[in-house]
Amino acid sequence: xxxxxxxxxxxxxxxxxxxxxxxxxxxxxxxxxxxxxxxxxxxxxxxxxxxxxxxxxxxxxxxxxxxxxxxxxxxxxxxxxxxxxxxxxxxxxxxxxxxxxxxxxxxxxxxxxxxxxxxxxxxxxxxxxxxxxxxxxxxxxxxxxxxxxxxxxxxxxxxxxxxxxxxxxxxxxx
Numbered sequence: 513x514x515x516x517x518x519x520x521x522x523x524x525x526x527x528x529x530x531x532x533x534x535x536x537x538x539x540x541x542x543x544x545x546x547x548x549x550x551x552x553x554x555x556x557x558x559x560x561x562x563x564x565x566x567x568x569x570x571x572x573x574x575x576x577x578x579x580x581x582x583x584x585x586x587x588x589x590x591x592x593x594x595x596x597x598x599x600x601x602x603x604x605x606x607x608x609x610x611x612x613x614x615x616x617x618x619x620x621x622x623x624x625x626x627x628x629x630x631x632x633x634x635x636x637x638x639x640x641x642x643x644x645x646x647x648x649x650x651x652x653x654x655x656x657x658x659x660x661x662x663x664x665x666x667x668x669x670x671x672x673x674x675x676x677x678x679x680x681x682x683x684x685x686x
Contacts, residue, residue: 515567518557520576523588525557525568526550536565541608541627553611554585554592555599562600591641598639598668601676612636616657621666635666635680642671659683 516536518527526549527533533550536542542560543550558581560566568576585592595618602609602621610628612620620633636658640646658665665681
C-alpha cells in the first residue's frame with residue numbers, strides 16, 4: 513500500500529497536497545489543508561505512521577520510525593504519550609479528534625459519522641495520566657470550559673500501558 517510522504521518540522525508534520533493526502537482528509541479528516549500542503553498534528557501523524565499509512569522524514573530526510581518519532585514528540589510535549597494513548601483509542605473507536613486549543617482544551621471530539629465542518633463537536637476531551645490525576649480546581653476549570661462551549665466534558669484517563677478509561681461529566685439541574 514502506498515504511504516503518504518511527509519516531513520516532521522519543529523512541532524508539526526506536513527505533506528504535499530496530493531491524491532493520497534486528499535483521500536485521508538475526505539474520508540477521515542486527517543490533517544488540515546492550507547494552500548498546497550496538508551498539516552497534521554503530531555498525534556495524527558504518529559497514528560498514521562503506526563497504521564502504516566504515512567512515512568515521516570526528519571529535516572535531514574531520514575525516515576523516522578515509531579520510536580524515533582515518539583522521542584521527538586516527547587521533547588516537545590512531556591505528556592505526549594498520555595495524550596497520544598487517548599487520541600489513538602478514540603480514533604480506533606471511530607471518532608474524529610481535532611485540537612481544541614482555542615477552547616483551552618486538548619481535543620474536540622466529533623461523534624461517529626460526523627465530520628468537522630458538517631456539525632459541531634460533541635465533547636471537549638482532556639487526557640490525564642493515571643498517576644498524575646487532577647485537582648478539584650483543574651477539574652472545575654475543565655468543566656466550565658466544556659459548559660461554556662456547549663459541549664460535554666470527557667476525561668480520558670490513560671494508564672502506563674496505554675489503556676484508557678473515559679468519564680463523561682455534565683451539568684444537571686435539581
